[in-house]
Amino acid sequence: MNFGALIIGDEILSGKRVDQHFKKIVSLLAARGLRLSWAEYLGDERSRIAATLKRSFAAGDAVFSFGGIGNTPDDHTRQAAAEALGVDLVLHPEAERELHVRFGDDINAARLLLATFPRGVDIVPNPFNRIAGFCVRDHYFLPGFPQMAHPMAEWALDTFYPHLFNRQPMVDRALLLTGPKAYESALLDLMQRIVADYPALRLFSLPSIGEDGQRRHLELGVEGEPALVDQVMEEIRQEVERRGIGWAWRD
16 A cells, blocks of 8 residues: 655645655654655645546555644635545534534534534544544544644554554665766666566665755665665675776665
8 A cells, every 4th residue: 555645735846844754754664664655745725636636546655744734714625535535515513523622612603613524434533632633435534733743643643553563564765876977867778677587676876965955875775675775785796896986885
């Protein structure tokens, strides 16, 4: 299963707030032997959010959506999710009960909007203040506040995906290549061959450029199952050495 992230909010795109979700979901997945396959940033535009959700629902990925599930006019994620699913919005009884735990009898129409979700979803419990998120078809709709959203994302991972945790340990190894021949286009044939011969591995090529604009080194490596990584890195090392390119193992 692929994991994706949607990070929603004009305040992120305008720079008024710095996104804290991308780095966190990457670390939550990595701690469980998983990785993020994709991420998208979206503004508070209902039609664009709905179109994105239609696409991600169809893909069958597990998706964590951060932001836009509040009750103010600039929050559109609940409505966009309902549109993408082709359902209406209804008051969710479990989410409403959570509101009563949070606010007691001090419930009004505005607060009930916080428990109004697309028909047929389940709730994602919010341990911070009991204002629930919701989930449907492996999509988890969470608040924009990190202190709420991150424990909710962790709960979803541990509740629904433990069978995927640490199924195969992944490692990455790389060489730091230096000298006048250590540039990507000169090694393109080698990289293409490695990708074709070893589809189970992920190849990466990361050039480093100094502040003076000069190339410092090229980090070339692969990620995957440890034994295969070692085998392929030795193959790369031998070819790099044959071509007279300076190298050192990356720490």
